[in-house]
Amino acid sequence: MEKERKMAGAGVTLEELKKRLAEFAKERDWDQYHSPRNLLLAMVGEVGELSEIFQWKGEVPRGLPNWKDEEKEHLGEELSDVLLYLVRLSDICGVDLGKAAMRKLELNAIKYPIKPCEGSSEKHTQINAASHNNANGDGVAGSIYSDNSTSNSGV
Secondary structure (H helix, E strand, O other): OHHHHHHHOOOOHHHHHHHHHHHHHHHOOOHHHOOOHHHHHHHHHHHHHHEEEEEOOOOOOOOOOOOOHHHHHHHHHHHHHHHHHHHHHHHHHHEEEEEEEHHHHHHHHHHOHHHHHHHOOHHHHHHHOOOOOOOOOOOOOOOEEEOOOOOOOOO
């Protein structure tokens, strides 16, 4: 039952994806090709394929109410390709993607305080944000790097 849940993607974690991707690459002897540059370029290619789905559609309402099931399924596949390459790239680079994302949310909260930013699409440089006074200069503590770096062995 647990295996079916994981195969269906219910409640999957970044750590589970990272492990599955490492196993997938190792089983196929693809670690030799998974350099940061190669993974980044592959991800950029997938972002291009994702962009093609929206090309010429104009603004699309949330939830994609006018899209066919096949179009939504294709979108899910391309979004997944981007996610999988991103997770693999972060693993190969030794970056804890979950920590990095949470840290970035904290930094964005500092960069874009609620009061001056609410309802505004202006860039942070156009908003009078409060200055940051901490040792890092960014208002957020903690490292985004994994405790142990990842080698090409698929670990």
